[in-house]
Amino acid sequence: xxxxxxxxxxxxxxxxxxxxxxxxxxxxxxxxxxxxxxxxxxxxxxxxxxxxxxxxxxxxxxxxxxxxxxxxxxxxxxxxxxxxxxxxxxxxxxxxxxxxxxxxxxxxxxxxxxxxxxxxxxxxxxxxxxxxxxxxxxxxxxxxxxxxxxxxxxxxxxxxxxxxxxxxxxxxxxxxxxxxxxxxxxxxxxxxxxxxxxxxxxxxxxxxxxxxxxxxxxxxxxxxxxxxxxxxxxxxxxxxxxxxxxxxxxxxxxxxxxxxxxxxxxxxxxxxxxxxxxxxxxxxxxxxxxxxxxxxxxxxxxxxxxxxxxxxxxxxxxxxxxxxxxxxxxxxxxx
Numbered sequence: 001x002x003x004x005x006x007x008x009x010x011x012x013x014x015x016x017x018x019x020x021x022x023x024x025x026x027x028x029x030x031x032x033x034x035x036x037x038x039x040x041x042x043x044x045x046x047x048x049x050x051x052x053x054x055x056x057x058x059x060x061x062x063x064x065x066x067x068x069x070x071x072x073x074x075x076x077x078x079x080x081x082x083x084x085x086x087x088x089x090x091x092x093x094x095x096x097x098x099x100x101x102x103x104x105x106x107x108x109x110x111x112x113x114x115x116x117x118x119x120x121x122x123x124x125x126x127x128x129x130x131x132x133x134x135x136x137x138x139x140x141x142x143x144x145x146x147x148x149x150x151x152x153x154x155x156x157x158x159x160x161x162x163x164x165x166x167x168x169x170x171x172x173x174x175x176x177x178x179x180x181x182x183x184x185x186x187x188x189x190x191x192x193x194x195x196x197x198x199x200x201x202x203x204x205x206x207x208x209x210x211x212x213x214x215x216x217x218x219x220x221x222x223x224x225x226x227x228x229x230x231x232x233x234x235x236x237x238x239x240x241x242x243x244x245x246x247x248x249x250x251x252x253x254x255x256x257x258x259x260x261x262x263x264x265x266x267x268x269x270x271x272x273x274x275x276x277x278x279x280x281x282x283x284x285x286x287x288x289x290x291x292x293x294x295x296x297x298x299x300x301x302x303x304x305x306x307x308x309x310x311x312x313x314x315x316x317x318x319x320x321x322x323x324x325x326x327x328x329x330x331x332x333x334x335x
Contacts, residue, residue, distance in 0.1 A: 029062045030089035030249065035076045035097065035196065037067035039220050041279075042241060045147045045272035046092040049243060052264035061257060063090065074197040077176040083246055084140040090245045094149055096175050098242065104135040106320050107328055109179045111236050111309040112302075114332065117277060120148070120238050122331040131324050136242065142250045145265035147241030148273045149214050150280070154234055156210030157203070157227035160295050164188065164308040173199045173211040182312050183236075187305075200226055214239060216276060219283045224290050231287065232295045234305060243269060 032050060036042040043065070050063035071088050072078040080098040082088045099105040107113070107128070114120050123129055124146045133143040154161060156170055168188040174180035176193050184191035192208055202208045203226040210228065218224070218231065243265035250258065288294055297305070317325050 027059055027062055029064060031071060032063045032065045033069065033071045033079055033083065033088045033091040033093065034065060034067045035069045035079075035094060036217070038065075041216050041272055041276040042092065042094075042147070042149055043067050044275070045241065045243075045268055048271055049092065049265055049268040052268055053260060056260045056264055057257060061260070068197070069195075074195050076195060080139075080141065083244065086246055086248055088246065089249050090243075092147060093242050093244060095240050095242060096177055096180075098136070099177055099179070102132075102136055102139055103319050104132050104321060104324055106177070106179050106316060107132065107324060108240055109177060109183075109237050110316060110320070110325070111183050111312055112306045113328070114151075114238050115235065118335045119332045120240065122335040123328045124240055126327075126331045128324060128328040128331055131327065136244065137247075140247045142245045142247055143242050144245060144262045145243040145269040146273070147243060147269040148276055149239035149241055150216060150276055151235040151238050152212045152214055153218070154210065154212045154232045154236070155218060155223060155228040155292075156230050157206070158209050158230070160230050160293055161232045162295050162297065162301050163304055170210055171208040173202060173208045179312070179316055182315060183309055186309055186312055203227060212236075215280060215283045215287065219287055224287065224292050229292055230295070231292050232297070233284075234297055234302065236305065236309075241269070241272075 032046050034043050034046045038044050038047045046063075046065045046067075050065055053061050053063050068074065069076040069079060072082050076094070076097045077100055079088065079091060079093055080101045083091055084101075095105040095108045099109065107123070114123070129146070136143045154172075156172070158170060159166065161167060164187050167184070169190060171190045171192055172184050173194055174184060174191045176195070181191050181193065192202075194202060199208075199211055200221070200223075203211060203223070206227070211223065213221075213223070218228070245261060253261070284294070
């Protein structure tokens, strides 16, 4: 009897010894940074990812989304550095905001490089996209999938813009990227860098005349209510999103959980891209219904802007990498 009791106690102890660590590690929580909330497609992509991860991992992984760049006090250009250092675990991030630390991402900001959505796909889904992901990984972040913030259009409170000279002297809010400064300076505008948190008050007071953003941002943020009555559809650059994970976090995960993170990121990204593109026509109609004057460039007008910004390439192609730019151009031509 004593022997049986001893064996029972020993078995119970062994079971506790094996199950306690498993229970302690059942749920791992991770932070996910985004610049926009789930009122926008960008934020919706992060929420979708979090939902899929929790479901597929059966609760082993929980992603908590922190919108409005709150993990970096609103300074979106600090997101990559904070993520690389481990202050942020994961992100659904703009290529623009990461470009100061990953120069190759400036590819997407070259003016008028991508004429349509097929051109974006030709880059992100091909060899150029692989090269960009390799560049991100070399700097301490594991890229998993692409999303999309869309083509960035131009608005202002002063006048309709249909040719480069119309931008002369206009104060335009731009994101914290030197390439944006060069592009708008080349067009004769007066670009001013500021975070999105500061942009809306500046537009309201007239401290700046205009801004550039995707239609979804113009619509949801009601930029028309801060004096932006003129909108030009010029598709001068696109703003892909990247689903990424801090390298140390990634290395700490099992192969199974890595697979879940990657597959759900790809699924969430594809879902968000399709949703964003499908909603564009309705979004534009809503903007027009609010009384915004929309200018759509003719091919000749578009060509004038392309010619006016050609010198930007001379300065930025060497910084981005001539091989990468040529690979991207070839993919666009072959689309």
